[in-house]
């Protein structure tokens with residue numbers, strides 16, 4: 150290069166701000182990033198290939214381990230796919246319970262992300278506060294499902310645990326407390342000088358760009374595209390009238406606001422789900438093996454996950470393919486990183502809410 | 511910043527929000543798997559359904575083996591066992607230096623044990639719940 154101000158900076162795979170390994174090759178001119186090239190491939194585990202060793206039912210516990218944070222939604226997408234192949238209609242109550250646990254997962258995922266974001270610009274106190282709230286959500290998961298993260302409640306044909314009236318009351322009380330704390334944090338996040346300084350106008354993505362790059366989830370919604378796969382009404386979402394949270398600015402701040410508002414939306418959805426949940430069975434018996442192929446999609450906390458399932462009537466599937474939301478959202482880095490200052494890179498990488506174990510499976 | 515002050519002061523006097531998770535489990539938490547070997551009929555159903563492949567049930571010599579360190583505490587074995595021999599304990603398994611396999615000895619029903627010499631069946635019955643260690647032998651499952 151004739152210009153001597155150009156240098157290459159490797160960012161990751163080990164970096165204090167990254168919870169998981171992703172490598173970015175940054176081309177910088179002085180302090181300004183001119184090009185960014187993300188590389189993944191550090192934590193590939195070959196989980197899709199495991200369909201050859203594990204049967205249809207055992208795979209539920211494998212797909213849950215694709216990603217701890219969205220484990221419930223992974224299992225949900227997988228089970229919904231298999232149920233569709235086998236023409237199984239699960240009980241209404243099971244659909245509501247799935248929604249409740251999925252929304253709890255969305256909450257703890259967004260809270261974790263908010264903490265990491267605050268941490269990425271050095272706001273340690275805020276980081277601790279969001280994780281303090283998250284701890285309550287984890288308690289709800291632990292108490293209702295028996296585990297904090299990988300809750301293993303989904304099975305083909307329904308769910309494995311019920312939430313009785315007494316537990317519902319406790320959950321709702323906890324949600325009230327969580328909402329109160331969240332309001333506090335929301336006001337800080339929304340108006341704080343430090344937060345605004347680091348996020349407003351940084352990494353702007355227009356709606357057209359977001360659509361063109363094929364982004365999903367909060368990334369897409371923060372750029373003004375009202376796309377939320379829950380609107381298609383899988384599980385019990387069709388009965389829980391809600392609107393996707395949309396912001397139009399398309400910058401880091403908008404992405405943060407979208408996720409914060411989705412937290413309140415999730416609380417709302419859980420309340421509605423409890424209020425409308427019918428009595429009845431929580432699972433139906435499913436016999437036989439699936440045949441055929443299906444695409445099953447679910448809105449995870451990071452966006453839409455896509456499961457391609459191909460079965461040939463034996464107890465093992467013949468193919469499983471998962472397209473996870475972060476894989477789609479990494480494309481955004483090509484657009485938002487060039488032009489930003491080097492110090493903004495950690496924040497921008499975090500705004501896509503990278504989940505690398507998901508991406509690589 | 512001032513908005514946080516109240517919360518920060520509260521935190522000063524408030525106890526920890528985290529629970530002592532392994533020590534204070536919630537009711538119904540999935541800790542570790544336990545077996546009442548006397549109830550087990552060695553049907554091998556749990557072994558077939560276990561997603562992690564950590565169970566080995568051997569009806570011919572009447573052993574029921576579990577590698578607690580490969581068990582993911584999913585609870586599948588608990589729900590499939592028709593004899594309710596397996597239960598889920600709320601506390602996590604104890605830490606250990608080696609990933610030992612716990613072996614439990616029971617009496618398989620006569621139908622299965624018949625093929626074996628009677629002398630062999632005699633000495634294994636009284637040793638219920640005796641644990642044997644086979645240090646560092648993770649199963650071949652990938």
Ligand code: SF4
Nearest residue numbers: 550551553554556591
């Ligand atoms: S524990 Fe239960 S499922 Fe497993 S072999 Fe014994 S009786 Fe069968």
Ligand code: SF4
Nearest residue numbers: 560581582584585587
């Ligand atoms: S709890 Fe799950 S992993 Fe553990 S032994 Fe039972 S079926 Fe296997």
